[in-house]
Amino acid sequence: MGVMDQLGLFGASAPAAMVLGSAPQDPPAIDLAHPEPFVTWLRGQxxxxxxxVFTNNRTTFVSAREHHGLMHLRLHQAFAKAGPREVEAILGYLKGGNREANRCLGEFIAGCERPVRTPRSAVVTAGRCHDLAVLATEVNVTYFHGSCTAQVTWGVAAKRRRRRTIQLGCFVADENLIRIHPCLDQAFVPRPYVAWVIFHEMLHEVLGVARSKRRRRVHPPEFGAMEATFPGYQALKAWEVENLPRLMNYRHSR
Ligand SMILES: [Zn+2]
Structure with missing residues (x-):
């Protein structure tokens, strides 16, 4: 497969019941925490x-792209519930697809409940200095073709006297929500810096979570590379280093 090939949630027509011959040996199950047997099996086949890479994408359940002899496979986390039939179908799909495999995958995808991922807390976009609704739309349209689906909200600062670390943003996959720390809603924080933090969190939604061996890789090498494509990256990094102490001193006032 040379080009990106996707099976969308709604792309598959209503599948009919199908029967697959039983394989002599069942392929390994897909384990989100330990996918090595599955990956090794795929490589062998x-x-x-x-x-x-496991994703939590709303509409694309499986996609694959071959690049320099390496097969990049993105699978929705829902495939953790896949049986041997579906695992065989993924292989068929990677081999270029066949009716049975596509039908089997379509059936599986259609049977997946779409997770309810609505934010549990209220979404607040208006700030004193920065409007997250405007910024997020700008970043989404400029860098992601509007494909990010997460909502963006100001978070609530924990009442701590002293901080050792501060998380300026986070992507909560379960709620499909990006939270931005309220310390960024201050006059001295440049607008492009807030945009870049949003960009970082949107990358998390778009890239999903890669796992290598047993470790969850939140920021794999390609993440850093993509993050650095943001205009003014070096200057924003430098600003961050210089102003982090000031951001950490943020006190929630009201
Ligand atoms: Zn991150």
Missing amino acids: LGKPVRL
Whole structure:
């Protein structure tokens, strides 16, 4: 497969019941925490290395792209519930697709309940200095073709006297929500810096979570590379280093 090939949630037509012959040996189950047996099995069957990323994308359940002999496979986390039939179908899909495999995957995807991912807390976009609704839309349209679906909200600062670390933003996959620390809603914080923090969190939604061996890789190398494509990256990094102490001293007032 040379080009990006996707099976969308609504792309598959209503699948009919199907029967697959039982394989002599069942393929391994897909374990989100320990996907190595599955990846090793795929590699053996395909005869090429496979890089697997689990996603929580709302509409695309499986996509694959071959690049320099490496198969990049993105699978929705829902495939953790897949049986041997579906695992075989993923292989068929990676081999270029066949009716049975596509039908089986379509059936599985159609049967997946779409997770209810509405924010549990109120979404607040208006700030004193920065409007997250405006910024998020700008970032989403400029860098992601509007494909980010997460809502963006100001978070609530914990009442701590002293901080050792501060999390300026976070992406909560379960709620499909990006939270931005209220310390960024201050006059001395440049607008492009807030935009860049939003950009970072949107990358988390778009890239999903890669896992290598047993470790969850929140920021794999390609994440850093993509993050650095943001205009003015070096200057924003420098601003961050210089102003982090001031941001950490933020006190929630009201
Ligand atoms: Zn991050």
